[in-house]
Amino acid sequence: MIFFINSELQLPQDFEDDVVQEVLKTGTDLRQYSRQIEKELKEVENRSIQDYIKESQNIASLHNQIAACDNILERMESMLMNFQLDLGSISTEILYLQKKSVIMSQQLSNRQLIRGPLSQFIEDMTVSETLIMGIMDAPVTEKEFLLQLQTLNHKINFVKEQSYKEAKSCQDVKEILEKLKIKAMSKIRTYILEQIYKFRKPMTNYQVPQNNMLKYKFFFEFVLANERNVAEEICGEYIGTMSKIYYSYFKSYSTRLMKLQGRVEVPGE
Structure with missing residues (x-):
């Protein structure tokens, strides 16, 4: 009786369910129908449990795969973090570079600017083997000696x-420039004095050695610039x-004039 009362109380709400309405129309016993439904639900539940039991290994495998994926993702995350740190380091290194x-x-620009003057400085300062051989071994009258003497004079200055x-x-x-200067001075002094001494030979045309000396006028310029005492000695000689040459010439000329004058005065007497 209580069931029917409760059923009557719940009918207005259950009427909205299509299945309940269908059962009421067919006149089916609700208790029996309820037990049938419970039985079916129990069977479905048991089948579901059996399905879960059957798939337990797959579920466990899936769990393991998910765990493995988690580990892989964790390692990938760690790798990506390290990669991010490496990128930061590379970025810092790029800025440094x-x-x-x-x-x-x-620095390259500065070196290029100074390379020309520095190369010229080194060239002007360096004493080459060609310079040494030219001053030490070349004869004074050769062109090589004159060229190397000009180079030596430039380097000394x-x-x-x-x-x-x-x-x-x-x-x-x-020190080496001083030695080369002394050697060049000695050779030039000897050469010029030899040319001057040629003037003293009797019946010598002094214009010939003078013209030879004019070809090497730089010799005296070098001596005058670097050793004034030697230049004064050469000038004195x-x-x-x-x-003496001009004195002898004027004396001879004067004597001849006197003789000519004496000859001219004789007819007048």
Whole structure:
């Protein structure tokens, strides 16, 4: 009786269910129908449990695969984090290389600017073997000696100029330049004095050795610029020799004039 009362109370709500309406129309016993439904639900539940039991290995395998995927993803995450850190390091290194590249570019530009003057400085300061051989071995009358003498004179003046600027490299070449200067001075002095002494020979046309000396006028310029005492000695010898020559010429000329004058005066007497 209570069931029917409850059923009557619930009918208005259950009427909305299509299945309930269909059961009421057919006149089926609700208790029996309810037990049937419960039985079917129980069977479905048992089948579901059996299905779960059958698929337990697959589920366990799936769980293991998911766990393995989690591990792989975790490792990938770690790798990506390390890669991100590496990218940060690379970015920092790229910035460093860019700054270093700018510095190196500036250094290269500075070296290119100074390369010309520095190369010229080294060339002016260096004493080559050609210079040494030309001064030491070449005869004074050869063109090679004159060319190397001009080079030597340039280097002597250059080193002297750099000495005022306290260039340390001057000390490396100063001694050898001094020795070459002394050698060149000795050879030039000997040559010029030999040419001057040729004037003193009797019946010598002094214009010939004078013309030869004019070809090497740079010799005397070198001596005058680097050793004034030797230049004064050469000048003294030249002046003394030419004075004697001109004196003898004027004396001979005067004597001849006197003789001519005596001959001219005889007819007048």
